[in-house]
Amino acid sequence: AQSVTQLDSHVSVSEGTPVLLRCNYSSSYSPSLFWYVQHPNKGLQLLLKYTSAATLVKGINGFEAEFKKSETSFHLTKPSAHMSDAAEYFCVVSEGSGSARQLTFGSGTQLTVLP
Amino acid sequence: DVKVTQSSRYLVKRTGEKVFLECVQDMDHENMFWYRQDPGLGLRLIYFSYDVKMKEKGDIPEGYSVSREKKERFSLILESASTNQTSMYLCASRYRTDSFYEQYFGPGTRLTVT
Numbered sequence: 001a002q003s004v005t006q007l008d009s010h011v012s013v014s015e016g017t018p019v020l021l022r023c024n025y026s027s028s029y030s031p032s033l034f035w036y037v038q039h040p041n042k043g044l045q046l047l048l049k050y051t052s053a054a055t056l057v058k059g060i061n062g063f064e065a066e067f068k069k070s071e072t073s074f075h076l077t078k079p080s081a082h083m084s085d086a087a088e089y090f091c092v093v094s095e096g097s098g099s100a101r102q103l104t105f106g107s108g109t110q111l112t113v114l115p
Numbered sequence: 116d117v118k119v120t121q122s123s124r125y126l127v128k129r130t131g132e133k134v135f136l137e138c139v140q141d142m143d144h145e146n147m148f149w150y151r152q153d154p155g156l157g158l159r160l161i162y163f164s165y166d167v168k169m170k171e172k173g174d175i176p177e178g179y180s181v182s183r184e185k186k187e188r189f190s191l192i193l194e195s196a197s198t199n200q201t202s203m204y205l206c207a208s209r210y211r212t213d214s215f216y217e218q219y220f221g222p223g224t225r226l227t228v229t
Contacts (some may be wrong), residue, residue, distance in 0.1 A: 029134070043205060043220035049216035090157070094214040103218075106186040107157040 002027045004093050006106035014114045019063075019078040021109045023091035026072060033074045034092040038108075044090065050074060060097055061085070086113045118142075119221035121206050127227045134193040134222050138206030146209040147189035148218065149173075149181065156204065164189055165212060190202040196228045 007022040050057025091106040122137035160173030
């Protein structure tokens with residue numbers, strides 16, 4: 001069985017400072033991992049994905065994430081926050097094939113960026 | 116660019132009404148999904164469709180049904196709307212069932228049942 005834990009439900013940073021959104025996963029197989037972002041009243045947009053290639057994954061808008069198998073983590077980072085980064089972020093684990101039950105969403109982290 | 120569209124952004128219905136939420140994708144994706152999103156509960160899967168005329172129950176299928184007669188269209192049906200179905204409904208599609216394919220989401224339909 002797989003699971004995803006987003007360790008912080010809310011994160012607040014000042015504009016121009018680094019962002020760290022934490023995600024730990026549990027998986028029986030070699031998973032694929034995704035980060036999505038949801039701006040207010042919008043659908044979810046893919047930020048980046050890991051699918052067993054390079055462990056450091058670069059995404060859109062300056063975000064990146066590192067897959068660490070030993071720590072079962074896939075934390076999302078950005079060197080310098082921008083006001084437009086304020087949104088909710090979801091970590092997703094996907095394993096195997098054949099059923100949508102192989103997709104598990106984290107509960108989300110709300111990022112606030114202070115001026 | 117993949118585009119997933121949903122028929123309404125906002126919808127207000129009365130208790131007991133039959134409600135149809137439509138989702139259309141334009142990239143010939145095999146898989147389509149319906150989720151509901153509630154504060155503090157994240158996304159919960161209602162139904163999933165592997166391909167045309169195929170469906171699988173998700174985690175919270177009670178009170179809902181789905182229809183997939185054409186590959187590009189996936190409909191969510193609330194047989195008799197109730198106030199506890201007030202929520203944001205998100206549709207998504209995915210190229211195929213393999214784990215490394217990402218989902219593409221529509222903008223969502225905010226449904227209020229009064």
